[in-house]
Amino acid sequence: MTAAITLHGITRTFPGPPPIEALRGIDLTVPRGRYLAIMGPSGAGKSTLMNVLGLLDRPTDGVYELDGVDVAGIGEAERSAVRGQRIGFVFQAFHLLPHRSALENVMLAQLYNRSPRSKRAMRSRRVLELVGLTHRLHALPATMSGGERQRVAIARAMVNEPSLLLCDEPTGNLDSATADAVLGVLAEVHTSGQTIVVITHDPQVAARAERTVVIRDGLLHASEHAEAP
Amino acid sequence: MRFRLCRARRFGSGAEPSHFALWDITSETLAGLTQRPGRSLLTMLGTVLGVGAFVAVLGLTSTASGQIGHRFTVLAATTVTVTLAEDESNVASSDHLQGFPADADARIERLNGVVSAGVWWPITNNAQPVISAAPGVWAGTSEDAGGSAGLYAASPGLLHSIDPTVRGVLFNAFHDARGEQVCVLGATLAKRLGITQIDTRPAVFVNDVAYTVVGIINDVKQVPDLLTGVTIPSRTAEHVYGPPPGNSPAKMLIRTNLGAAPLIAKQAPIALRPEQPHDFVAIPPPDPHELRDNVEVDLTGLFLVLAGICLIIGMVGIANTTFVAVLERTAEIGLRRALGARARHIAAQFLAESTVLGLIGGLVGTAIAVATVLIVALTKNWTAVLNPATVIPAPLIGAGVGLLAGLYPSVRAARIEPQEALRR
Structure with a gap:
C-alpha cells in the first residue's frame, strides 16, 4: 500500500536578490491514515511547506508523490483539479463566504469537481452531521461561534473525501476550550481513517497528533517529543 | 451508473479536470449580485441610463417624425402655392407685368x-x-x-x-x-x-x-x-x-x-x-419622406452621442465596481482556487457578474425607455412608433457594455495567486 504523501528532497527557493531558500531538501513520508503535526517557529518555512503540500505552490526541485503519483511537476490545470479533489484545506481564518449558509459553504467545495448538483446538498448534510452541526445547516457564518465556523470549514474540507486533510493553524483564532473541541473533531475524523497534516506553532495542538516533526531553517527534524509508535 | 455523453478525460494523477458548469456559473453569479443588492442597483444605473437613453431617443424621434409625416400629409401635402416669377422681364417693365x-x-x-x-x-x-x-x-x-x-x-x-x-x-x-x-x-x-x-x-x-x-x-x-x-x-x-x-x-x-x-x-x-408658363412659380409641398429623414438625422445624431456617453459612464461604473469587488473578495478567490477552481473559472465568474449586471441594466433601461415613449405618445395623442430592430437588441448592448467593463477586473482576479490570497 502506497503512502499518502512522499516528499523527496523538496526545495523551494524564492528568486531574487538575495534568493531565499525557504525549503532546503525536505524528506517526509506520511502513511495513509496518519495524523501528523508539523511544528516550527515563524520564518522556518512552515507556510512554504504548507503551500507545497497543498499544491498552491510548486517546489523548485524534488519529488512530491500524492497517493503514489508525482505531482511536483504537473501543470496548472491538473494542480487545480488535484487540489479540489484530493486535498481538503482548513485555514486559520476559516475562509467561509459570509453570505452563504453553513450548508452552502460546504457545497461550494463541490462546485468545481463535477459532482452532480442533485447530490451536493445530501453529501454536505452528511459531513455537517459528522462534525456535529446538524442543527446549524442554514445558519450564516456571522451568527456562528468560532468553533462552529471552523467545524463548517472542516466539513467543507471533508466533503470530497480527500486523500489529505491539510490544516493550517486550525485553532489559531480560537480560545483554548473551543480549540479543544475542534481538535476533538479532527481526532474523530482521523479515527475514520483520514490522513491529516496539521501545521502549527502550538505544542498543544501538535500533542494531539500521532507524530510531530519540526521544521527549522527549511529542514525537517524528528520531534524532540516522544513519538507515537 | 450515470451515463455521460462526454466522459471527461483524466489526468495522469487520476484527477478529473476541474469544471465550472454553466448552471453553476449562473447561480454563483446571481448569488454574487444579490449579496449586495444596493450596490448592484447603483452600478446598473449608468447602463440603465445609457441603454434607456438610446432606446428612448430612437423611439421618440421615430414617434415624433411619424407625427410630422402625419400632419404633413393632412395639410401641407394638399397645398400648392403659385407666385409670380421674380425675373427682370416681370419687374423691369410694367408692360410684361401680367x-x-x-x-x-x-x-x-x-x-x-x-x-x-x-x-x-x-x-x-x-x-x-x-x-x-x-x-x-x-x-x-x-x-x-x-x-x-x-x-x-x-x-x-x-x-x-x-x-x-x-x-x-x-x-x-x-x-x-x-x-x-x-x-x-x-x-x-x-x-x-x-x-x-x-x-x-x-x-x-x-x-x-x-x-x-x-x-x-x-x-x-x-x-x-x-x-x-x-x-x-x-x-x-x-x-x-x-x-x-x-x-x-x-x-x-x-x-x-x-x-x-x-x-x-x-x-x-x-x-x-x-x-408664358415661366411667369409663374408653383411651389409643391416638400417630399414627406425627405422631411422625415432630415428630422431623424438631425435629432438622433445628437442624442445618440449623449446615449453613447451614458453607456461609457455606465461601463466605467461597472468596471470600477467589479474591480472593487475583486479586491474585496481576494480571500474568496483564494478559497475557490484551493477548492479546485482554475484561474479561468475565477475570470469567468467575475466576467459573468459584470455581464449580467450590464444585461439587467439594459433590460431595465429598455423597459423604462419603452414606457417613456408610450407615455409621451399617449399624452400627446400620438401613435408610438418603436422599431423592433432597436428595442430588441438594446439589452444586449447593456450586456456588451458589462462584458467589456468586466474584462480587466476579471483578468486581474484570475492572476491573483491563491497562496497570497489565503494569507489574509
Whole structure:
C-alpha cells in the first residue's frame, strides 16, 4: 500500500536578490491514515511547506508523490483539479463566504469537481452531521461561534473525501476550550481513517497528533517529543 | 451508473479536470449580485441610463417624425402655392407685368385633382386704409381700425381654399363678376368694429366706401392674415384700387386632393398661361419622406452621442465596481482556487457578474425607455412608433457594455495567486 504523501528532497527557493531558500531538501513520508503535526517557529518555512503540500505552490526541485503519483511537476490545470479533489484545506481564518449558509459553504467545495448538483446538498448534510452541526445547516457564518465556523470549514474540507486533510493553524483564532473541541473533531475524523497534516506553532495542538516533526531553517527534524509508535 | 455523453478525460494523477458548469456559473453569479443588492442597483444605473437613453431617443424621434409625416400629409401635402416669377422681364417693365389671368380660378379648378383654387393679395396702394363701422371717420382716430387691420382682395375660390369656418356666407363668383361692394370680415376685426350679427346687413366703410358684410370668418386653415382684415372680391378690388401692386403681388393658393399636389404644381403654370408658363412659380409641398429623414438625422445624431456617453459612464461604473469587488473578495478567490477552481473559472465568474449586471441594466433601461415613449405618445395623442430592430437588441448592448467593463477586473482576479490570497 502506497503512502499518502512522499516528499523527496523538496526545495523551494524564492528568486531574487538575495534568493531565499525557504525549503532546503525536505524528506517526509506520511502513511495513509496518519495524523501528523508539523511544528516550527515563524520564518522556518512552515507556510512554504504548507503551500507545497497543498499544491498552491510548486517546489523548485524534488519529488512530491500524492497517493503514489508525482505531482511536483504537473501543470496548472491538473494542480487545480488535484487540489479540489484530493486535498481538503482548513485555514486559520476559516475562509467561509459570509453570505452563504453553513450548508452552502460546504457545497461550494463541490462546485468545481463535477459532482452532480442533485447530490451536493445530501453529501454536505452528511459531513455537517459528522462534525456535529446538524442543527446549524442554514445558519450564516456571522451568527456562528468560532468553533462552529471552523467545524463548517472542516466539513467543507471533508466533503470530497480527500486523500489529505491539510490544516493550517486550525485553532489559531480560537480560545483554548473551543480549540479543544475542534481538535476533538479532527481526532474523530482521523479515527475514520483520514490522513491529516496539521501545521502549527502550538505544542498543544501538535500533542494531539500521532507524530510531530519540526521544521527549522527549511529542514525537517524528528520531534524532540516522544513519538507515537 | 450515470451515463455521460462526454466522459471527461483524466489526468495522469487520476484527477478529473476541474469544471465550472454553466448552471453553476449562473447561480454563483446571481448569488454574487444579490449579496449586495444596493450596490448592484447603483452600478446598473449608468447602463440603465445609457441603454434607456438610446432606446428612448430612437423611439421618440421615430414617434415624433411619424407625427410630422402625419400632419404633413393632412395639410401641407394638399397645398400648392403659385407666385409670380421674380425675373427682370416681370419687374423691369410694367408692360410684361401680367398678373394672374382674370379667370385664374376657373383655369386651375378645371385640372383634375384640384379641390379649389384662388388668388389673393393685400391692398396697400395708398398707405393704410381707413376701416370703420361708420362713414366720415378720420384716419388715425380711435374709430379707425385700419392701423391694425388689413385690406385684402381675394377671389371666391381662395375663400374655399383656406377652408374657413364662417358665420353668414362667403362672397361668390356672382359678387366677384359684378364687382359688388361686399366683404368678408375676419373675426378679430369684427369684434373690434362691434359687428356681431350679420342678419342686419351691417356695412364696413373702407376709405369711406361702404361694403356690405356677408360673412364673418372665425378660423382658417391657411392665410391667417385674413382673420384680422377686410377681404373684398378681387374684381371689386381691381375696380376700386386697380390691379395688384408690384410690391405685394398676388399669390395663388391651390388645394388639391391627397397625392395630387406634385402633379398640380407642374401643371398649374401651364394652365394659367400656356404661352408664358415661366411667369409663374408653383411651389409643391416638400417630399414627406425627405422631411422625415432630415428630422431623424438631425435629432438622433445628437442624442445618440449623449446615449453613447451614458453607456461609457455606465461601463466605467461597472468596471470600477467589479474591480472593487475583486479586491474585496481576494480571500474568496483564494478559497475557490484551493477548492479546485482554475484561474479561468475565477475570470469567468467575475466576467459573468459584470455581464449580467450590464444585461439587467439594459433590460431595465429598455423597459423604462419603452414606457417613456408610450407615455409621451399617449399624452400627446400620438401613435408610438418603436422599431423592433432597436428595442430588441438594446439589452444586449447593456450586456456588451458589462462584458467589456468586466474584462480587466476579471483578468486581474484570475492572476491573483491563491497562496497570497489565503494569507489574509
